[in-house]
Amino acid sequence: MKKKYKRKEGFRFVFNPPLDAQFSVLMNGRRIDHGLHSCKIVDISPRGMKVFTDLDVYDVFKHSIGMLQLEMHFVLDITKIRAIGQVRWIKNLEPGIHFGLHFANQPGIEELIIREMKSRRRKEVFAEKYI
Template sequence: MNFKRQEGFRFVFNEAIDAKFKLRLNGRGINFEPYECKIIDISPRGVKMFSEAKIGEYLNNTTLQIEVQFVLDVTMIRATGEIVWSKPYANGSQFGVLFHEDENIDELIISEMKQRRKKEVLQDKFTKIKY
């Protein structure tokens, strides 16, 4: 499946962010325990992530949804969306997730990214001064 993002703002992490996800089919959870994953990059409307979870059997179902849980700075974010692409990578797969439209989630992601980036800049300045 080809998918082309329509937004310009995307933040790529130096180190992937730990996250968890659950799959939902027709509104019901498929997995009771969340799968582990890593968020590689993020925008207010979606994420690129990696997981070793074996979920290929579910990807052909058009009613499959994914709920991703992660912390960018201090607040737990739970966003629901659709897996719009998937490809094998290393010992797992990379996925592109497009979040369902939710202005509150968009604003929370932007706010958390701003706070995270400010802390990273301050940390970089402190590290340069210290050594």
């Protein structure tokens, strides 16, 4: 029986529209492809994110989900963030794929995501208030 992944976090921020990002594919911490692939961040929390892409990483690289990691490159507000996410689940959607990523053992990334999201949200609220 397939185990359903249940996250245990207090907040998750949904981007509407999704946020542009890039990723490379890792297996056991080593890069297994050459180059960056385009994707969209659907939502994010300090310890993970949901990503949409046209590239079916599981099919292309022929490895089990538990072995695949994505090295994400993205900007939430002003800082370029590089975080490694363990692929927890994959959902096929036409015409692409959703991935659930978990950022394990990266406390600096958790703090940076929180700080950047606070700054981004302040700017959004200010813009909504005065536009």
